[in-house]
Amino acid sequence: xxxxxxxxxxxxxxxxxxxxxxxxxxxxxxxxxxxxxxxxxxxxxxxxxxxxxxxxxxxxxxxxxxxxxxxxxxxxxxxxxxxxxxxxxxxxxxxxxxxxxxxxxxxxxxxxxxxxxxxxxxxxxxxxxxxxxxxxxxxxxxxxxxxxxxxxxxxxxxxxxxxxxxxxxxxxxxxxxxxxxxxxxxxxxxxxxxxxxxxxxxxxxxxxxxxxxxxxxxxxxxxxxxxxxxxxxxxxxxxxxxxxxxxxxxxxxxxxxxxxxxxxxxxxxxxxxxxxxxxxxxxxxxxxxxxxxxxxxxxxxxxxxxxxxxxxxxxxxxxxxxxxxxxxxxxxxxxxxxxxxxxxxxxxxxxxxxxxx
Amino acid sequence: xxxxxxxxxxxxxxxxxxxxxxxxxxxxxxxxxxxxxxxxxxxxxxxxxxxxxxxxxxxxxxxxxxxxxxxxxxxxxxxxxxxxxxxxxxxxxxxxxxxxxxxxxxxxxxxxxxxxxxxxxxxxxxxxxxxxxxxxxxxxxxxxxxxxxxxxxxxxxxxxxxxxxxxxxxxxxxxxxxxxxxxxxxxxxxxxxxxxxxxxxxxxxxxxxxxxxxxxxxxxxxxxxxxxxxxxxxxxxxxxxxxxxxxxxxxxxxxxxxxxxxxxxxxxxxxxxxxxxxxxxxxxxxxxxxxxxxxxxxxxxxxxxxxxxxxxxxxxxxxxxxxxxxxxxxxxxxxxxxxxxxxxxxxxxxxxxxxxx
Numbered sequence: 001x002x003x004x005x006x007x008x009x010x011x012x013x014x015x016x017x018x019x020x021x022x023x024x025x026x027x028x029x030x031x032x033x034x035x036x037x038x039x040x041x042x043x044x045x046x047x048x049x050x051x052x053x054x055x056x057x058x059x060x061x062x063x064x065x066x067x068x069x070x071x072x073x074x075x076x077x078x079x080x081x082x083x084x085x086x087x088x089x090x091x092x093x094x095x096x097x098x099x100x101x102x103x104x105x106x107x108x109x110x111x112x113x114x115x116x117x118x119x120x121x122x123x124x125x126x127x128x129x130x131x132x133x134x135x136x137x138x139x140x141x142x143x144x145x146x147x148x149x150x151x152x153x154x155x156x157x158x159x160x161x162x163x164x165x166x167x168x169x170x171x172x173x174x175x176x177x178x179x180x181x182x183x184x185x186x187x188x189x190x191x192x193x194x195x196x197x198x199x200x201x202x203x204x205x206x207x208x209x210x211x212x213x214x215x216x217x218x219x220x221x222x223x224x225x226x227x228x229x230x231x232x233x234x235x236x237x238x239x240x241x242x243x244x245x246x247x248x249x250x251x252x253x254x255x256x257x258x259x260x261x262x263x264x265x266x267x268x269x270x271x272x273x274x275x276x277x278x279x280x281x282x283x284x285x286x287x288x289x290x291x292x293x294x295x296x297x298x299x300x301x302x303x304x305x306x307x308x309x310x311x312x313x314x315x316x317x318x319x320x321x322x323x324x325x326x327x328x329x330x331x332x333x334x335x336x337x338x339x340x341x342x343x344x345x346x347x348x349x350x351x352x353x354x355x356x357x
Numbered sequence: 358x359x360x361x362x363x364x365x366x367x368x369x370x371x372x373x374x375x376x377x378x379x380x381x382x383x384x385x386x387x388x389x390x391x392x393x394x395x396x397x398x399x400x401x402x403x404x405x406x407x408x409x410x411x412x413x414x415x416x417x418x419x420x421x422x423x424x425x426x427x428x429x430x431x432x433x434x435x436x437x438x439x440x441x442x443x444x445x446x447x448x449x450x451x452x453x454x455x456x457x458x459x460x461x462x463x464x465x466x467x468x469x470x471x472x473x474x475x476x477x478x479x480x481x482x483x484x485x486x487x488x489x490x491x492x493x494x495x496x497x498x499x500x501x502x503x504x505x506x507x508x509x510x511x512x513x514x515x516x517x518x519x520x521x522x523x524x525x526x527x528x529x530x531x532x533x534x535x536x537x538x539x540x541x542x543x544x545x546x547x548x549x550x551x552x553x554x555x556x557x558x559x560x561x562x563x564x565x566x567x568x569x570x571x572x573x574x575x576x577x578x579x580x581x582x583x584x585x586x587x588x589x590x591x592x593x594x595x596x597x598x599x600x601x602x603x604x605x606x607x608x609x610x611x612x613x614x615x616x617x618x619x620x621x622x623x624x625x626x627x628x629x630x631x632x633x634x635x636x637x638x639x640x641x642x643x644x645x646x647x648x649x650x651x652x653x654x655x656x657x658x659x660x661x662x663x664x665x666x667x668x669x670x671x672x673x674x675x676x677x678x679x680x681x682x683x684x685x686x687x688x689x690x691x692x693x694x695x696x697x698x699x700x701x702x703x704x705x706x707x708x709x710x711x712x713x714x
Contacts, residue, residue, distance in 0.1 A: 078496070
């Protein structure tokens, strides 16, 4: 079930070519308020298909990945005269592709859809894996389907329309993929400058392609999340704990930042338990510190952080927490465990690396 | 994608065996008020699985195949602690299996489900084909998915808990399948007595099995409704027109009754255009008249009936209406057309056969 991934900064042309290859069906664009303001003017200029499509503009943000907003989209699909043969083009970040993909997979028992991610996180994370969905009743992604888009058109040309925080959030997932894959990709990532808004978007595109292909390979090897896909959780056990902790202390942090810091914590654990090379750990920590700053914790926070890690994964044992860890760059190992004492020691080293100790 | 069909009147045992073969997952039953009152007491007695499942009871009737009712079901699945590994057991008619299947296919991106139809129409029609869905914004089955149940457990033992009209409605679809398949099945159907409530449910079970297998065969030969599945529309072009006409005149008729009368109309057309044998047409019309009575129309009604037929199918030409017709029992032909004059002549003969002329 390999989906079509098109990497290009000639997005308008790519959309027109793709829709033409599908026999020029009736099309409907789903975007959000931000994309509609900052990206759609360019795309309407570059793509006849986009210019001639009905545009459904949703409210922006994860809190609008809701049943209310989905209901509005369904109604607007009816008003737009969408049929089962129409094609939806989702233009936006992960929220748009999640809810737009869910709308497409349920309208008249399923229409085709195309994803055009306009955020780095959307490109690297949401465009592969076939997950669609909405939040419901206070739970994230509670409702949804597994439905692959007909294709994803992946670019870097719209990234400078977004706040720098968005770019860094997505880049954290790319760093994770680099660590999971090999030293070459990892090295390129650490030598790339994220200085904003002057970063080199053309140079970023092939790096993004490498990164998406890492995820694609993992997902294809384990489409139904039975085992190996867990490698994609690397950095996320500690990262989610940081995120929950920050939320509980009324100073929420972006998911990608939490992942960047979580990757350091889990690389420390990898060093302690699987001999991950110390020199690569130091280089990585330095890169994250320079670009993301440091997430401040003290040793008094360890018990609540460790409790959050325990809740995040349904751990079978109360004594040990489950992690994906690395022997080296490109050598992940799922189902590793660490004790609270080991995690505490790792957080000590994290604070030391971040200059917090 | 052939689904498991289990024909038995030992329904409780079949559910327990099936759930056991699936590794005894957590189960949730979805039923409606009617099933809950009239069928569940038996099933709770006969099935440990059903007795131990949380039961979600929805309001009965097609008007409750709605987003509001689906939202309640999704919330109750959360309260029941349902996970992606839980299994939903839909116990009821087509409304329950449609909405329950849709809930299952979208909750946490998809759970397994089992259908236990308790109406004849549900058994013969809704248990094969993988269609799930709800009505939305005034349109029937506007939202939904194609999702096959893990299995359907098909029985006749609960049919006497229903009004006779329900039985006759489902039987009309069986008559259609008999006409599409062969003289043996067709002949058995015409020699079976529907006198209620003394009808022979054990004798009906193998006939129901034959009938479901006819539909299964058609659906498997054309899973995405590209062409041959249109044979299942036989009787429905005129049937839907009768249904709409009755609705517009404030005296709605049951869908199955409309199909029974529509089958006569389309057999007349088959006789006129494809030489369907006159003797079989007369035998069939007599059976329908005895069991369903006659739907009264006059020649003044023809224009509005023909207009309804034109709307029902997106006919390419304004001059001709599309039908599935039969050369003989077991010899259907899709994409046949008839002119308004030919349809008028067929309706004359219908009225004659029904004693209305």
